[in-house]
Amino acid sequence: MSAATTENSSGPRTLRRGLQILQTLQAHDESGLSVTELSRLTGLQRPTIYRLLAALTECQFVHTVGKTRRYAASKPTHPHAENEHHLVEIAKPFMRELAFKVGDAVFLVIRENNDSLTLWREIGPYPVQILGTYVNKRQPLGVGSAGMALLAKLDDHTVDQIIEANSHKLDHYGGMTQRELRQLITNTRTRGYSVVGNYAVRGALGVGCALCSSQGHPLLAVSVTAITERMPARRQKEIARLLHQTLEHIAEKM
Incomplete structure (x- = not known):
């Protein structure tokens, strides 16, 4: 040859x-x-x-x-990458302040089709941190507290479509079922914030809140995740209050 x-x-x-x-x-x-x-x-x-x-x-x-x-x-760069970077830069100082205040990890998450996408995280000073997700990680919408906060803000028809599309993946997250996911949605809508524990990460519990547009469309969510022992009901409510404050600050800068 x-x-x-x-x-x-x-x-x-x-x-x-x-x-x-x-x-x-x-x-x-x-x-x-x-x-x-x-x-x-x-x-x-x-x-x-x-x-x-x-x-x-x-x-x-x-x-x-x-x-x-x-x-x-590597994930391909998509058209919204520049907007996401801008959002991260806006949210960073407020997330850092919240992480220092509560002591636990704080996550910034958006919806991408049927998934949640983590854009940023800040780590708190408490010795034990729950870092169940990281920048650019995707997981089915709703299995984490930030994703659940986003999912609960969507209309019922869209929720049904997302749950159906992700049905074959849910079992990989602590054995979550469609029924449990729907119950979490109901609970989130009733409270005004999400509480999700022991699904994405065993022994962890997260509290999440979503920021919506003037039309009610969920834009982003911020969550705090800690070991379950640090998340009694009273503290969940206090963290939700702090999350809403953080989202207000982010909204003012957007």
């Missing part, structure tokens, strides 16, 4: 292998896969995977997961 033929065939083969790795990562969640797992799933040798991961990472198609040796597919 001539050098030219070898060069022509190696290019498409490398591309196919790179796409194979990317598609494998896209089929898994954001916890990612190790090189060993990728090798087992794709049948490719580890040196080849390392080389292709380096190229995919450089082009921002793939990223490492935190400080681990795992890799995940």
